[in-house]
Amino acid sequence: MKSAVETLNPTRVRLTVEVPFEELKDSLDAAYKKINQQVTVKGFRKGKIPARVIDQRFGRGAVLEEAVNDALPKLYTEAVNEAELNPLGQPEVDITELKDGETLAFTAEVDIRPEIQIPDYSGIEVTVDAVEVTDEDVEKSVEQLRERFASTNPVERAAAEGDVVTIDLEAKVDGEVLPDGVAEGVSYTIGSGELLDGIDEAVTGLEAGGEATFTSQLKGGSAEGKDAEVTVKVTAVAARELPELDDDFAQMASEFDTLDELKADSRKRLENMKQYDQATQAQERVLDELLKLAEVPIPEKLLEDEVKTRKHNLEHHQLGQMGLDLAKYLEIQGKTEEEFDAETKEQAVKGIKTQFILDELVNKEKLNVNQEELTEHLMRRAQSSGMSPDQFAQAVVEGGQVPMLVGEVARGKALAVVVEAAKVVDTNGEVVDLEDEEDEAEVTEAAAETAEAAVEGETEEKNEA
Structure with missing residues (x-):
């Protein structure tokens, strides 16, 4: 088999493949066998019809068509592997020549992952909200607890x-x-x-x-x-x-003996929440800056399919569960269909760019995902899906989705590498050391969640909420 690659643009190639006819022998034998099982010819037992009789009765062309359909996927895969391509989606195949007993030639156009140069991200600097918990925040938190016991x-x-x-x-x-x-x-x-x-x-x-x-x-x-x-x-x-705000209330509503202890715990919980929000904000803003620095060509067909998928999921899943159609949703959002389409395309572009550049970083930094990291990610995904970890794990394995989960964790680790190299300061001008606030596993999982949200187009909605 001979093959050649023509680059049509940075994200699409055309493979030209020529195959000597003898390489189709296994597919021809399989074609005769398949036809043998499907047809009957008087005087011959089913499955025992000679090849020459099949050619005479049903035409050699039908056999060749069956053989080529059987062989094409394998021949295409061989050509892709030989050229070391990373195809995206299904190819557009065109048979250019088929001479019985001589040769088969075809072309296959397909989108590919573009080659990406990882920019120098060491100079990225972002500003995030400062972690500040006021007495008013604590009083509000305690008051909400008090309301629950009214x-x-x-x-x-x-x-x-x-x-x-x-x-x-x-x-x-x-x-x-x-x-x-x-x-x-x-x-x-x-x-x-x-x-x-x-x-x-x-x-x-x-x-x-x-x-x-x-x-x-x-x-x-x-x-x-x-x-x-x-x-x-x-x-x-x-x-x-409402119950009186005193030590008795603290004992009734919590595990603490005094109101002061309850307030101190509320302050600590609020600080932890704000630190988590701060870390997520840092990851999102560092990712945005990284995307600005990187040149990432977007395959047109991939983008078109991604936009269609996002619109379909919104209309037929998310809005359907809320009893809304797209027109009502746009009315509530105060958007025109043109604005919605533009936003959907923008989010799809960001998702594709995020996946491409973080996957490239995974390869460049040789980042691996261990079993503990995968399990932690699986547990979080199970929780968000409303399934038990065992049920979710079984669904993932049966659906062949384990590589997808591994990819999500790996992209999170890649983003964490970039965030670690960036300079993060808060609105008070203080340098923020995210590693001081969370252990490595939590940082990785939080980054995986941020990267996943960007890939799936959830970041904007989350921020608006």
Whole structure:
């Protein structure tokens, strides 16, 4: 077999392959055998029809077609390996010559991973938020805990903000009660904003037995988006009572004996959370700077497929679970379809560039993934998927996804190498040493999560949230 490679552009090549006919012998034998099992010829037992009879009855062309279809994948793979290419996606194959008994020639165009020069990343410098936990932050955290231990007691007075009211609701559109517009015994905290717009004003000041009517745009149901006349009747009013902030509360709500110990623990937890957020911010910003420094050609077909995949996943999986279609989603986001398409393409480009350059770094730095790192990553992925580690591991193995997980961890290690070489300062001008804040395993796993989010296009959404 002879093969040659023509570079069409930095991300696409054309393979030209010539194969002597004798190299098709195994495929021809397989073609005759397959046809033998599929056809019947009077006078011959099934599977025992001579090749010459098959040629006469069904045509030599049918045999050649079957043989070529069998041989092409193997011949293509041999040519790719011989040329040491890294193909992306399926090739476009064109048979240019097929002479029976003489030769087979074909071309195969395919996208390939571009050659990437890793830039000098030692000069990268980024600024991140400082880790600052104020007394107000601690008080807010303790207050949220206090809210969880609030109790309610019935009162005989008008309802006020913060009270829990039990209500009956009836919604009408154009004077007709909606089939799904009646609800009884609904518990609602005034001021929570969890029900209809206008309900807080309607029930505030009502005592048990009181009734009010207001107009509100429905957020769901059969008349979603329409204005409805809503009648609300208060059947009970209860006041929320918060426990006293003292040592007794600390003992009830935590493992600590005193309120001071509880507050100290809250401060430490908030510091850890802010340090983790700071590390993630550093990784994201260092990655952005690395991508700016690197020249990474993007294969057009790969980009086109990636954009289609992202749109499909959003429309048919994420939005479907929320009961939305793309038009409603764009309306909520305040975006046009053109803006959405541009953003999706931009995220896809960033994802592809991230994967290419971090994979190249893995090779350059000769980074390996050990079993402990893979297990740690698998545990996190299992947790985020809602599956048990054993179930997730089984699904990964059965789906042949182990190399994908290894790649995610390796890219995380590559990003961690770049972050370690970069200069990270906070908004106070202080140098941030991320290794002082987390052990190596946590740094690697956090970097893997950041790299994975960039590849899958989740970073922007996470930041907006």
